[in-house]
Amino acid sequence: MLSKKTQYAFHALVHLAENVDKGPILISEIAQEKNISIKFLENILLELKNAGILGSKKGKGGGYYLMRPPKEIALAKIIRLLDGPIALLPCVSLNYYERCENCRDEAVCGLNEVMGRVRDSALKILENKTLKDILTRNN
Amino acid sequence: MLSKKTQYAFHALVHLAENVDKGPILISEIAQEKNISIKFLENILLELKNAGILGSKKGKGGGYYLMRPPKEIALAKIIRLLDGPIALLPCVSLNYYERCENCRDEAVCGLNEVMGRVRDSALKILENKTLKDILTRNN
DNA sequence: CATAAAACCTATAAAAAAGATAGACTAAAT
DNA sequence: ATTTAGTCTATCTTTTTTATAGGTTTTATG
Numbered sequence: 001m002l003s004k005k006t007q008y009a010f011h012a013l014v015h016l017a018e019n020v021d022k023g024p025i026l027i028s029e030i031a032q033e034k035n036i037s038i039k040f041l042e043n044i045l046l047e048l049k050n051a052g053i054l055g056s057k058k059g060k061g062g063g064y065y066l067m068r069p070p071k072e073i074a075l076a077k078i079i080r081l082l083d084g085p086i087a088l089l090p091c092v093s094l095n096y097y098e099r100c101e102n103c104r105d106e107a108v109c110g111l112n113e114v115m116g117r118v119r120d121s122a123l124k125i126l127e128n129k130t131l132k133d134i135l136t137r138n139n
Numbered sequence: 140m141l142s143k144k145t146q147y148a149f150h151a152l153v154h155l156a157e158n159v160d161k162g163p164i165l166i167s168e169i170a171q172e173k174n175i176s177i178k179f180l181e182n183i184l185l186e187l188k189n190a191g192i193l194g195s196k197k198g199k200g201g202g203y204y205l206m207r208p209p210k211e212i213a214l215a216k217i218i219r220l221l222d223g224p225i226a227l228l229p230c231v232s233l234n235y236y237e238r239c240e241n242c243r244d245e246a247v248c249g250l251n252e253v254m255g256r257v258r259d260s261a262l263k264i265l266e267n268k269t270l271k272d273i274l275t276r277n278n
Numbered sequence: 279c280a281t282a283a284a285a286c287c288t289a290t291a292a293a294a295a296a297g298a299t300a301g302a303c304t305a306a307a308t
Numbered sequence: 309a310t311t312t313a314g315t316c317t318a319t320c321t322t323t324t325t326t327a328t329a330g331g332t333t334t335t336a337t338g
Binding site: 279280281282283284285286287288289290291292293294295296297298299300301302303304305306307308 | 309310311312313314315316317318319320321322323324325326327328329330331332333334335336337338
Binding site for chain 1: 173227
């Protein structure tokens, strides 16, 4: 499961994406709209800013805004930034790989193979779906 | 990521599957073979037993064994038992569903839709792949 | 220039979960 | 009777997650 942090981030980003044309948006507005603790959200938005995903403006009329158009922000990027690995096992993670300490040879491990597939199938979606895709539902 | 508990369980189950014809297998043998703390493994195997996945025999010549053939034990079942939800969000979980507290209407939420797809793509693999499939690698 | 608004930064605390261990109990084999 | 090996329950430690607190800096504007 994704952490609350990542979940909140997604909801906040959606709100920012829905209001791209309205200039900087207040943390407090997002917090209220999405029912998130304002102080916690503050930290999250700051982290997104430090990663180059958000920009901000201080003082009156300030707030946060997206640094790129919603369709250029992939969901996988947000998850990796705030939650770490997307893979189910360390030995199968592309960005946070760690050697398996319970099997003799990963190249021969069937678990490694299957979990690699699960990772691929998740990434196929998460790397290609963007903020824009989660603004509205298209069934 | 899967917890250590679940990871250990998979490795232990693989060992049991590899030795189905050898009668009950000692916890200590599995622990040593797979480099797992014996006491921790004890708890895990017990949990698997209480869930009906393993059987056991006490006393000399005792140990643990699979209650069904490896090809009938789906990976998804083990994950759900020891780790809980497979889905990335509570609002998209089939077995551990919880209402989303940050959005107005899940039926309209684009995040809900995408995460539902991620869940489906993972389940398609995890529900169909069994212990037997992870015994050896077939590329 | 003073004031207020709003993000920035750092630390810390509280709670929950994960990981691991301890030790006494029960059942079975010989 | 003794030994072997799983059973049960409790506890403990560590790490991670979630959340809060409070002062600092920047900016707009009257």
